[in-house]
Amino acid sequence: MAEVTRGEAARVGVDLSKRVFQVHAVDRAGRVVMAEPMAPEKFFAWCAQLPAGCEVAVEACGGAHHVARRLRSLGLDARLIAGHFVTPYRMAGKSGKNDANDPAAICEAAGRPHMRFVPVKTTEQQGQLSVHRLREGDKAERTALINRIRGVLVEFGMSFPQSPEALRRVLAELIEDGSNERTGIARLVLQRAHLHWIELNLQMKWCEERIGTHVRSDERASKAAALQGIGPIGASALVASVDDFSQFASAKQFSAWLGLVPGQNSTGGRASLGRITKRGDDDLRTLLIQGAKSAVMTAHKRSDRISQWLVQVKERAGWQKAVVALANKNARILWAMLTRDGEFDANHLPERPAPHCALSQCPET
Template identity: 80%
Template sequence: MAEITRSAVARVGVDLSKRVFQVHAVDRGGRVLVAKPMSPERFFVWCAELPAGCLVAMEACGGAHHVARRLRLLGLDARLIAGHFVTPYRMAGRSGKNDANDAAAICEAAGRPHMRFVPVKTAAQQGQLAVHRLREGFKEERTALINRIRGLLTEFGLVFPQSPEALRKVLAEVIEDGANELPGVARLALQRAHLHWIDIDLQMAWCDERIASHVRSDDRAKAAATLQGIGPVTASALVASVGDFSQFDNARQFGAWLGLVPSQNSTGGKACLGRITKRGDDYLRTLLIQGAKSAVMSAGKRTDRISLWLVQLKERVGWQKAVVALANKNARILWAVLTRGVAFNPDHIPEPPAARCCLRPQPAA
């Protein structure tokens, strides 16, 4: 009976956790065949007996890419779904969230013909992204440490300019200066904080070295780094996160995936556009925005078409909107560069779209 049931399974929804996988399997008619929790080891053994090409869907969460890669090695069609696409299919609504209901909702969402799935990342992609995540953690830790040092110094009447470099230059002297009222224990504490700051800088330098090595060895990342407002960190993060850029049908779809297109609240044929949607990966969008800020600030020093457009746009709509516009433009240019295999040219003039021949019926004589 178990073998007959497994051969009839057409779609499986799995709610992942650290120790228990909640499984919800249905046949082609939507009849529930299996609805029970399994240990991860038992789950993979159970999946090994599923028919080849069976759809197994999961939410995109921690460990989901690893599970999807293992399932694909078993010949199954493993797919990932963003969590906000699963919630509307939970029959019990928001108040009935549990593992069983989530697995059933994932299974139902995976059966929709127009569902959007998250591409499964390779181990190499996730390895490179691990460096970026580590670097972000060090950066946040360094900012918190600098603020902590400033707060401690302020308690003893020692206030310095806001720049981290300004504090770095005087911190060692302040710790050794016997003229201030810093007590001995405070000097020891600040000395340890200073050593911690130096260690964080060394760790970030290692991360930057690994990212630079990735850009040098990857042709796509090297091509992405040629765009104005895209440096090595952004180029490496984009290539590692996206993988295959041809999964997007066009450049606008890629910009929308990054959350850089305007939100809509349109009705009755009247278009009403608002702020950018801010969907997708916050880290990628932040890198593109920060890089665009640098390019907009220095646009007046260049004479290429994009820089001239930026100068005019900044005067017309303001600095912030010009930055977001350049970030969106860079995302679209990057898609074109990496999918068409062309080099970035800031003076490129796009070809006008071909005139559409509209055949209208001629009036009767």
């Protein structure tokens, strides 16, 4: 029997962790060349010896974009795969997840001809997105802080309207008021919480100033911010997250990537549409939905075509479906603007295609 010789690595799957990278490499025939764990620096030294253009697939996770950029600097074809695309290629299924099976599944998934990969972000994109992450974290912390303040006040028989602004206006006076039963330690707690609230507001203001600077300096973000229901924060996040909108073949594909299209459960030629899929980036979809809510609520005050359409959808299907419809429309308009170098026009009337006719029925020219 002839001896089977294994060639050099043609495709590599890597499962990342903080201290160990699990590596699985195959040759062009699909035979396993190497499968072992490596320390990060040893892994990069090994990758430097791979042939130029070798495909190295990494599951998208924390630090994956940094690893991909470093691999590309070595002349390798680094690709990122979303985790939910890897699971079907794990031989033991969901129950067989371990450090050895994961890189093998990543390597197998990367070899599929129709696999979709995550675009590798630049350092500029990740830097701008870090501002958004900081702002979102501060916002969540501020909400939790306000709820804690309300909890302390309720224990002393005081409740206020849900609006944070209504509480903020009276909080300083409540702390100084000595005519109630709050103890000295309770007053100190409220005072510290109030100072923390002010600090969080200042931090969020700083983040919003950085976001505003990004929108003013980036032409694409400026165009996106002009749409009804997007605004500067949504525009900055969309442009920083996507960067190259031409990676999507159509506006419909971009909207589907954001999870703003209805899910399907169709069979036998009968189409059945359900709720939106909610796939993709949760933060981007949330920004589009929240911005659309504001635009829908004020649509009756405007006279442009989009606002008139919103009023009709709201009356026909309800305001919640109108919100999702506008978020979907904004995503499609944004793709068209940034791939065709256009400007937003709320009264734009699309050109209808000429009707198709048979040659014998067309007028002579």
